[in-house]
């Protein structure tokens with residue numbers, strides 16, 4: 001923690017933002033499986049699909065009901081989960097830092113909002129499972145995520161449930177409000193430009209519980225390094241960002257659980273600011 005404290009001291013003396021770029025690892029301690037973990041797969045018939053295959057617009061167009069079954073199961077897992085110490089520490093840090101705090105999250109589980117983090121300082125760059133929208137884009141309206149019964153991996157959908165998954169305006173399938181693997185970012189749904197701008201205003205960037213395998217996070221880290229600002233990676237394992245941080249003069253990486261390290265960061269910021 002000593003190295004991180006020195007970096008926090010420097011960041012607190014500056015006018016720049018202290019930004020937290022988080023991934024599925026942050027919610028792992030809430031019981032939500034990550035994608036790269038063993039529980040990420042989805043079975044259709046006898047075939048096992050990886051999230052990178054099932055979580056695509058192409059699959060949604062070909063097999064909307066199967067894609068919905070996967071998302072309804074994931075939604076059930078998220079609904080039952082509770083924010084953990086990592087989410088609450090982020091809230092405390094935001095309360096200390098105000099507008100100098102920024103949260104770029106790849107998580108779609110709704111736990112930041114349930115912990116109390118403010119929407120205005122948060123970019124949910126991969127969407128939000130609290131919402132659904134028209135799969136044919138007849139409108140850009142975000143509808144509340146359909147409130148169906150809890151689902152397991154093997155639950156089937158009734159005709160009435162399928163009806164609730166249809167767009168109220170045009171009758172085509174709704175889709176979960178998430179960015180799929182074969183889609184590109186945009187500002188309207190995913191705050192792409194806002195997140196990029198945040199990265200340029202950042203003095204110290206924490207990457208936490210993310211494997212560094214998606215485009216916007218990689219860009220945000222690139223931008224911070226390009227601006228010669230500080231980078232700290234926190235993860236239980238080595239990953240793409242820890243390797244970057246280790247080889248970068250203003251970088252540092254720490255092996256640890258987000259639910260344990262973030263509260264220490266929150267206490268230090270509280271003590272110093």
Ligand code: NAD
Pocket residue numbers: 022023024025026027028029032033034035036037106107108109110126208209210211212213214234235236237239256257258259
């Ligand atoms: P990922 O699954 O690729 O990587 C998770 C990372 O978290 C790994 O590097 C792992 O070592 C680390 N990790 C696991 N437990 C940890 C802990 N307790 N503390 C610190 N680190 C821990 O996740 P990703 O990089 O976020 O990318 C996957 C994509 O999947 C994203 O697009 C995201 O939107 C989506 N996703 C979201 C959720 C969610 O909303 N909770 C869950 C699964 C996947």
Ligand code: ZN
Pocket residue numbers: 134135136137138139167168169170171172
């Ligand atoms: Zn529609």
